[in-house]
Amino acid sequence: MQRIACGEARVSARKQLVQLLALSAGAAALAAGEAWAQESAAREAVDEIVVIGTPGGAGADRQDASFAVTTIDASAIEKFSPQSTADLLKSIPGVWVESSGGVAGANIDVRGLPGGGDAPFVTLAINGSPLYGTEMLSFFEQSSIFRIDETIAGVEGLRGGPNSVFGKGEPGLTVNFNLKEGGDEAEGRVKYTTADYGSHRIDAVISGPLGNDFYGMVGGYWRASDGIRDTEFTSEEGVQFTANLTKRFERGKINVFGRYTDDHGQWVLPMALNSGNDLGEFAQLGNATRFRTLQVDSSGATEEFDFADGRGWKGVVAGGSGEYEFGGGFVIRDRFTYMNGDADTFGLVPSGGAVPVSALETVIGGPVMTASGQTLGAGDFVQTYGHWVVKKDLEALINDLSVNKTFFDSHDVTVGYYRAKWSSKDFWLLGNPIPVHNTQNGEPLDAAITPADIAAAGGDAGFLFGLDSDGDARAEAIYAADSWQVTDRFRLDLGGRHEWIHIDYLVDFSAGGTSFADGVLDSASNVSGSEWAYTFAGNYDITDDLGAFARYTKGFLFPHFDDIREGRPNVDGVKQWEGGLKYA
Numbered sequence: 081m082q083r084i085a086c087g088e089a090r091v092s093a094r095k096q097l098v099q100l101l102a103l104s105a106g107a108a109a110l111a112a113g114e115a116w117a118q119e120s121a122a123r124e125a126v127d128e129i130v131v132i133g134t135p136g137g138a139g140a141d142r143q144d145a146s147f148a149v150t151t152i153d154a155s156a157i158e159k160f161s162p163q164s165t166a167d168l169l170k171s172i173p174g175v176w177v178e179s180s181g182g183v184a185g186a187n188i189d190v191r192g193l194p195g196g197g198d199a200p201f202v203t204l205a206i207n208g209s210p211l212y213g214t215e216m217l218s219f220f221e222q223s224s225i226f227r228i229d230e231t232i233a234g235v236e237g238l239r240g241g242p243n244s245v246f247g248k249g250e251p252g253l254t255v256n257f258n259l260k261e262g263g264d265e266a267e268g269r270v271k272y273t274t275a276d277y278g279s280h281r282i283d284a285v286i287s288g289p290l291g292n293d294f295y296g297m298v299g300g301y302w303r304a305s306d307g308i309r310d311t312e313f314t315s316e317e318g319v320q321f322t323a324n325l326t327k328r329f330e331r332g333k334i335n336v337f338g339r340y341t342d343d344h345g346q347w348v349l350p351m352a353l354n355s356g357n358d359l360g361e362f363a364q365l366g367n368a369t370r371f372r373t374l375q376v377d378s379s380g381a382t383e384e385f386d387f388a389d390g391r392g393w394k395g396v397v398a399g400g401s402g403e404y405e406f407g408g409g410f411v412i413r414d415r416f417t418y419m420n421g422d423a424d425t426f427g428l429v430p431s432g433g434a435v436p437v438s439a440l441e442t443v444i445g446g447p448v449m450t451a452s453g454q455t456l457g458a459g460d461f462v463q464t465y466g467h468w469v470v471k472k473d474l475e476a477l478i479n480d481l482s483v484n485k486t487f488f489d490s491h492d493v494t495v496g497y498y499r500a501k502w503s504s505k506d507f508w509l510l511g512n513p514i515p516v517h518n519t520q521n522g523e524p525l526d527a528a529i530t531p532a533d534i535a536a537a538g539g540d541a542g543f544l545f546g547l548d549s550d551g552d553a554r555a556e557a558i559y560a561a562d563s564w565q566v567t568d569r570f571r572l573d574l575g576g577r578h579e580w581i582h583i584d585y586l587v588d589f590s591a592g593g594t595s596f597a598d599g600v601l602d603s604a605s606n607v608s609g610s611e612w613a614y615t616f617a618g619n620y621d622i623t624d625d626l627g628a629f630a631r632y633t634k635g636f637l638f639p640h641f642d643d644i645r646e647g648r649p650n651v652d653g654v655k656q657w658e659g660g661l662k663y664a
Contacts, residue, residue, distance in 0.1 A: 132236040132256040135246050135494035135561040135575065136413045136482025137208035137401070146573045146619035146629040147241035148660050153234045154260075165204075165223040172237035175253060183316070183345035184224035184391045185425070190239060190252045193654070199223070201252025201637070203243075207259055207337065209399050209417040210248040212476045213502030213553060214640040219425045219470045220504075225393040226257065227343055230269055230285040231299040231322040233260040240656045244613040244635025245559055245575040248478070248500070251613075251635030251654040259337055261326045262287035262295035278306035279316070290325075297324040307346045309363035312521050313370065313388050318343030332404035332411075344392025347427040352434035355461040355518045364465060365428045366521025368451070372467040374509055378590075385469055387426045395421010395474070409485050416479040425470040431511075431531075432540020434461040434518045439537040440529070449526045450517050462525060463518040464534045464542045469509040476502035492563040498579075499556050504641055506549045509590075513542025546590030551641035553583045569621040573631075576614040583607045585644045605644045611636045611651050617658075630659040 128142045130149050142149065150172045152160070162168035166177045166186035174191035188202050189195030199221035204211050211222055236256040243250045266288030273281040285299030298321075305316035324337040351362055365387060373384045399417035406412065437448045438458040448456045456462070482496030513531040516522045535541035557579035564572045585605045617631035637652040 130236050131208045131258070132205070132254055133238045133242040133246060135242075135559070136480065136484060136496050137246075137415055138411075138413065138482075138484055138494065143627065143662060143664050144571075144619070146571070146617035146631055147238060147658065150237040151234060152237070154230075154232060157228065157232065157235065162228060165226045165228055166199075166221075168228060168235065169202075169223070169237065169253075169255060172239070172253070172255070174239050175237070182348045182391055183227075183318075183343065184393065184423075185219070185347065186221065186223055188221065188223070188253075192240075192656070193252050201250070203248050203250040203252070203254045205247065205254060205256040206339075206397060206417065207335065207399065207401060207415070208247075208256055209401070209415040209480065210250075210478050210500075211397060211417060211419055212474065213248070213478065213500040213555060214638070215250070215252070217472070217504055217640055218506075218642045220423050220472055220474070224391070224423055225341075225395065225397070225419070225421070225474070227301075227318065227320050227341055227393075228257075229299065229301045229320060229322070230271065230283045231259055231297065231324070233258045240633060240635075241631055241658055242573070242575060242615050242617075242633070244633050244654070244656075245561065245577040245615050246496075247480075248498075249557060249577055249579055249613055249635065251633070251637060251656070259322065259324045260285065260287050260297045260299075261324060261335070262289065262297045264289055275305075277308050277310070278314075280304055287324075293328045295326045295328070298322065303343075307363070309346065309348065309361060310521075311346060311363050311370075311388070312366045315346040315365075315388060315390060316344075318345075318392070329404070331406075332402070334400070334402045336398075336400035338396065338398040340396050341421075342392075342394045344390045344394075344424075347391040347425060349427060349429055351430060352461070352463060352518060355434040355463070356459075357518070357520060362520055364430065364516070364518070364522060366523070368521065368523030369428055369465070369467075369514075369516065372512070372514075374467065374469065374512055376509065385426060385467065387428055387467060389424065389426045391425045391427065393421060393423050395419060395423075411484040412482070413484065414479065414481045416477070418477050420475045421473075423472045423474055425468065425472070427468045429466045429468045431464040431466055431513060431542040432534075434463040435534060435537045435539040436461055440533060443533050443536045444529060448529065451524045451526060454517075454523075456517060461518040462515055462534060462537075462539075464513045464531045464540050465516045466510070466542050467512045467514065469507075469512075471507040473505040474503070476500065478502075490565045492565075494561045496559045497557070498559065499554075501552075501554045503550075503552045505551075506547065508545070508547045510545045511543040513544075544590075547587055548590075549585065549587040549641070549645070551583065551585045551644075553581065553641070555579055555581045555638070571619045573615075573617040573619065575616070576612065578610065578612050579638075580610040581608065581638050583639070583641070583644055585641050587645055603645065605649075607639070607644060607649050609638070609649075609651065611638070625664050627662040628660070629662070630657075632657055 129139045164183045176189045178187040188199035204222040268286035271283040281303035283301045287297035300321035307315040320341045322339040397419045401415040437460045478500040484494045515525040531541040559577040561575035615633040619629045635654045
C-alpha cells in the first residue's frame with residue numbers, strides 16, 4: 081500500500097506551493113473593510129443566523145461570528161441575476177470567477193490560494209451538507225452540478241477560517257445554499273424570463289404549512305435557448321425540480337429534500353483571433369459538426385455522439401438533517417447528502433490557430449473544398465478542431481453527526497464524526513482532430529484533407545488520447561470545538577479535526593485508439609493517509625454595535641483521483657491568518 085506524503089508536502093507543478101501565509105497585516109485591513117461592506121450591504125440581516133463555519137452546522141448569530149462571512153438572500157440573488165452558479169460567487173469578496181465558459185466548468189480562484197484552472201479550493205453545500213467528497217476533478221468543478229432557482233432561500237460564503245475543521249474540512253471557499261422551507265403562510269411565485277437570443281425560462285415555487293407542524297416547499301424551472309453564440313440548434317436546455325419537507329418539534333426539527341436536475345449548455349472555448357469572424361458571436365459548433373462517429377475501443381467498435389449535449393449535469397441530490405435537544409442540555413445534530421449523476425462534457429475544441437486557405441492550397445496542390453463540395457476562397461480560413469468526449473459518472477454519500485452541550489455556563493462544546501464515500505467513473509476520448517472551415521458554424525473539409533495538411537500549412541495536427549478509469553474514495557474524520565465565553569465581551573473559539581482518507585484508483589489509457597479497452601490494466605493505485613487541522617480565534621465586542629476578531633487556521637487539501645493518476649499523492653498544507661472588524 082502506498083502512503084500519502086503527509087504534512088507540509090513539497091509543491092506540485094500545478095499548485096505551485098504548499099504552505100501558504102494567506103493573510104498578512106495589510107490583508108487584515110482588507111478583511112476589515114470586507115466585513116464592514118458586507119454588514120452595510122445587508123443591514124436587515126444583523127440578527128441573521130449562519131450555518132456555515134459552525135461545528136455540526138449548529139448555526140451562529142452573524143454578528144457574533146469570529147470570521148468574515150458573506151450572506152446573500154433571495155432578493156439579492158434576484159438583483160444580481162447570475163448567469164450561472166459560478167457567476168453568483170463573484171459577489172463574495174476575495175473570489176475570482178472566469179466570466180466565460182458556459183453554465184458549467186468555470187475556473188474559480190480564491191484569494192491567497194494557488195489556482196489557475198478549475199476550482200481546486202471551492203466546496204459547495206446544500207442545507208449545510210457538502211455535495212461531493214473532493215473539490216474538483218478533471219472536467220468537473222462543483223458549481224457544474226448545482227443550479228440556482230427560486231427554491232433557494234439564501235447563500236452563505238466563507239473563505240478559510242473554520243472551514244478547515246468543520247464541514248468537509250475545506251481550507252478555501254465553502255458556499256452553502258439554503259433551501260426555502262415554508263412558513264405559516266402559504267406563498268408562491270411563477271416567473272417567465274426571455275431574451276432576444278431565443279431564450280425562454282419558466283420558474284415556479286410554492287411553499288407553506290401542511291398541518292401538524294409540517295412545512296413543505298416544491299419548485300423548479302424549465303429553460304431552453306439557442307445560446308448567445310448561435311449554434312443552429314437549441315444549445316441550452318434544462319429542467320430542475322426540488323422538494324423540501326420539514327417537521328418541527330418543540331425541541332428540534334427534521335428536514336428531508338430531493339432535487340433532480342437535467343441541464344446542459346454550450347461549452348464556450350477559445351477561438352482564433354485572426355480568422356475575420358465576429359468574435360462576439362462566433363460559434364464553431366453547428367449542424368455540420370454536431371454529430372461525430374468515433375472509435376471507442378481497440379476492437380474497432382464505434383459510437384455516434386451528439387455534441388449538442390455540451391457540458392452539464394443530469395442527476396439527483398438528496399439529503400436531510402435532524403436536530404433534537406435531549407435532557408441535560410445535550411443536542412444531537414445530523415446532516416447528510418447523497419448525489420448521483422452524470423457530469424458529461426461534449427465539445428468541439430480548437431487545436432492551434434487558424435491558417436489561410438491559400439497556405440493549405442500550396443500544401444495540397446489544388447483547391448480546398450468542404451465535405452459538401454463548396455470551394456473556399458484563398459482569403460478564407462481553416463483550422464483543426466477536435467471532438468472531445470468526457471463521460472463522468474459521479475456518486476457521493478456524506479454524513480456529519482455531532483453532539484453539543486454547554487458546560488459551566490461558558491463552554492459551548494461540540495464533538496463530531498464525519499464520514500464520506502465518493503466515486504468517479506470516467507470515459508474520455510480527447511482530440512479526435514478534423515479539419516474544419518473556420519467560419520460561423522463551419523463544416524468539415526473534404527475527407528482527403530488531413531490534420532497533417534493543416535499542420536504543414538502552419539496550423540496544428542491535433543492529437544488522440546483516451547482513458548477509462550474507476551476511482552473510489554472514503555474519508556473519516558473526528559472533530560471537536562469549544563466556544564469559551566471568557567467574559568461578557570470576550571470569547572475564544574477553538575477547534576481541531578483529524579481526518580483519514582483511502583483512495584482506490586484504476587485506469588486504462590488509450591493512445592490513438594490502439595490500446596484502449598484491450599483488457600490490460602495500465603495503472604492501479606492504492607493510497608491512504610491522515611492529517612490534522614486546527615483553528616483558534618478571539619472575538620471581542622467593543623460595544624454592542626462594534627466588534628473585532630482574529631483567527632489562525634492550519635488546514636490541508638488531500639489529493640484526488642487525478643493527482644493519483646499523475647503521480648502526485650501529496651497533501652497540501654494551508655496556513656491562514658484572518659482579522660477584521662464588525663459593525664452593525
